[in-house]
Amino acid sequence: MSDILFQPLGDPIAGGDNLQTLADIDPRMTRTHYFDGRLLTAEDLERDQIYLDQRLREVGKALGSGIIRGLELSFSSNPYRLIVEPGNAMTPAGRVLHLGTRMTVNPGDRGLISQLNQGQHTHLNRGLYAVVLRYVDVPTDIAEVFPTDLKSRRGSDYALVTESVQLGLVPLPLPLPATDTLRLRARLMAELLDNKLASSVIPEDSVALGLLSITNDTPQWVDSELLRHPVRPEPDHDDLQEDLYRQYQSLLNDITEYRAAGGLAQPFAASDYFQVIPPAGRLPKNTLDPEIGLQNYFPESFDVSVTPVRTADLDLIRRESMALPPIDLTRDANLGIMVLAPLSDADYQTLSRQLVSETPNIERQFLHPDPLALRLYRTRASHALDTDASVWADIWKRTDSDNLLYVRRAVRVAETGISAIVLAKGSDPDSLPDASDGGTAEPRLPPAIEDEHTVFLRMVNVHSLAKIRQANSEEGKRAIKVLADILPREPKAIGAVLDILLCVEAHYNPVIWQTLEQAQQRGNLLKLRELLISAEPEIRNTAKQVITAGTDLGLADGLLAQWKERLNALR
Template sequence: MTEILFQPLGNPLAASRPLEKIADIDSRLSRTHYFDGRLLTAEDLERDQVYLDERLRKAGKVIGEGVAAGLELSFDFYSGILTLTPGSGITRLGRIVQLDETLTVNVTDSALISQLNGGKYRQFNRGLYAVVLNYTEVATDLAEIFPTDLVSKRGADYASVTEAVQLGLVPLPLPLSQQDDLHSRASLIRTLQDNELVDSLIPGDSLPLGILAIRDDTPLWLDSELLRHPTRQHNDTRAQREDLFRQYRQLFNDVMDYRRSATLSQNFAASEYFSLMPASGPMPKACVDAERGVQSFFPDHFNVHVAPVRMAEVDLLIRESLHLPPLDLNSKDVVDVMVLVPLTNNRFGQYATQLERRTELPERRLKSTDPLRLSLYPRPAPHEIDTDADTWREIFAVSEQENIVYVRRPARAAETRVSGIVIADGFSDPVGSPPVDDYVPPVDIDGPGYDDGEAFLNYFNLWSVVEYRQPKGEREFEAYQKLTENYGRKAETVQWILLLLIRISPWFDPILWRTLLLSAEREMLDKVSSELFANDDGHPYNTGKILYGLLKDAGADDALMEDVKQLTEKVTPV
């Protein structure tokens, strides 16, 4: 008889242990190895299901948790209908949930809710509930179980698992305030800034969509921005501050609607409702009296200034300020805030000129604009403001926005007009930085060697603005370099260029620096500025027509003319 030798296969994971030194071994990401003649069991097939599920979850975590699209939540207090629109999102554990059609549920239908929950929750306890979209698995169909030995009998089990989503309410261990809905929601804004607290309240496979308050089995209010946020990486500080901005903006709009419907004054203090506010956001126009230099919205220890701003730049200023810390109205820290009054391009150019700072030097040609300081109570102004009263009155009268905007300013290290120095923000150093040899030391403006032009260039020059209007393309970069080399130290020319940077919309950035260079070479910067001021209403189409005519008269090359023409044609005429 031939002897049969048995050689055990051993533990393949043990044999591969040296890989742990050079690879990341995850036992959950093991899959079945298929080959002919192998006996497959349910465990082998389930291993592949787990592998695919874990891979999908990891992909979801890379994209980020939150609402990807749709899933707008609304509530009708008269009918008790909670409505969720189609959309998709990703839970904190990386599970993708998708709703293909509108989902409605009557939260006052206690019989239906009890039936869906197996006889539980016939009524809701008083409190706060997170409205979530749950991932769930539903067993469907039947399959026969064949016996594996002579003793066993036939049986049955479900044949398939169907993935689905459910709209549900998760009780929150947070107290429901006795205050009205506006004050309750405002206090929750501060409480829910703790991201770890939110993670402990919401199940990992649920997507939060808002908060519903219930008292005496009756819904009181729904806030569809609390807890809800777009897809983001976990604990992303910048994204959390954007969440705060959206929560504040919705609550602010609701406050304004309430005060309007109750015929209450639009002039109120922010502390009446809020204790935590984002670094930028809307505020009532009625809270500012620029003629007297008084504001009523922010606490007295805040340093508040007001200034006009181009309407097209408001969104950019808001986004740039969101990286700053929120405004804590309960803190006594001194905070610098700039109140912005949005104006059209044409009106901004008009009123910004009228607000230029006056000087004792009669021959001074280069002026700067100082923002107006506001206080909570009337007090002596730091400078004569009566001369600007008519201008400020007109600015607030012509501003088309119902509400104005505030932005937090970075803490100033010294009174040098420099708010701070950014050394890294995720992109390369701006092109065209001035060489060290060209640095001009500060000038003593009180000394005998005072030079008006050099003092101006210490604070306003082409190198300081290129970060915000960077050249688009190689030809624009070459034009910018030539402009700085030939005119960068000519104060009057730089002033005209800065005025044109304010007047010309960012839509024309692809031809901006070539246009400025040609205008400087033809000594027509003042003509371009006056033409835009007299005829441009701020619409890019009209700006393009004016620039096209001026550049044609100046003998611009065909490439520049064609670029201006194409940019203008892409805009719908007014």
């Protein structure tokens, strides 16, 4: 902002008391004070233009930088063309870029490129280039300049300044090895993961649209996801993870299409192309075979399992998985990977019940669905495996290959979770004869490993809560019995019941258990929990919240009338 001129404020004492009313004085920018009788010059008007421009750019900087919409970059090799679709973007300098029509550029038009670059760049060196869209001011039209004194002469100058955009190339300080294009792009995914290189070389008045490779003065390929990102402030961990996920998805599509076009139908390993992959993403369906327990995509040291899930849960699962670190295929070992086979609600309900499960159907976190998980191996097993092959064949047939998703499992779960094929079924330790009773002494089996949900449910359940918060009516006792039947193995629901009981005062004991039962029957137990937790803790306010939201919670009119009676009893 060295070109912004301003007058000093002068002596604060001479300014009078009015100066004290100014809450914040920014000496970087000034604007013209207009009054009748003042002679205005071009400098005065330019000062206001600069002031407004700087203020607008400050707003733009606060919003962040990146692609707002559109501006998709594509490449055609016959003839050579770079194509940019219409759209908008925000530069790091706070400039708004707008491209109203499709832009088609011929990188081989050396005359035009030299003209736009003051006679330079008639030859493009071998290397990698960031394709950027840049903000420019274009002088247009002619205006006559009249003399300001007797010594001056009439002349001309441009009349308008039009804001526009230019497409340009920024060389990147990266080598361009003579290697396979797809593998090079995968390597660049890892090298550009932290986003620091691009931000250090791309001008502040530009945004990156993609990456271009040039060899022998000719464009070779374009990656429209590398360097590109949606509008955002300073990138954090989640932003970089989403960049990696988007780049991986795009490159995997290109790899799949390339192999299909070349007749390479056999499965391939992720490490054949990638060094680093996101903690969640798609994978080719033909790299897994649950019927024989075989997988070819991940390294042999990885603990890979497959499990059916509802299609509606995939997006939530993916977003929660992205909090974990990326997967380094060249360094990581013994990672836990869960492959999610998406099914419709009807198919999931039918097929999941047909899978053999030696553990109770406990509601678990998505990263630990062990009762329905099948262990997969890199090499074919040397013996027959009892894997419910017919059920898995049906699941695999109904799985949409476009939605097949892998997720990295948390380290704690990967280390303690038991996700494997049952090879043999042992005896119940309690059923073994005891030597003290005259039976043949047999070594007892070790106790089963309990996960965190089993331990929680053993300590906290409807019966244990009912002993502490006893029902003082037959209707309440009946509600407790119903809840104990329908919530035996649901940790989230039991936790919600516990939270609600902590929020509701003992004054409402005659109605609380019936309320919990009706809310659970209508699927609104968690909603009731959030309502009470977010409400101000006050004994009258509790009843008011329940009565107000009673219809949405599905509570019966008779029960709401009892809540009103309890509220009136406080007056």
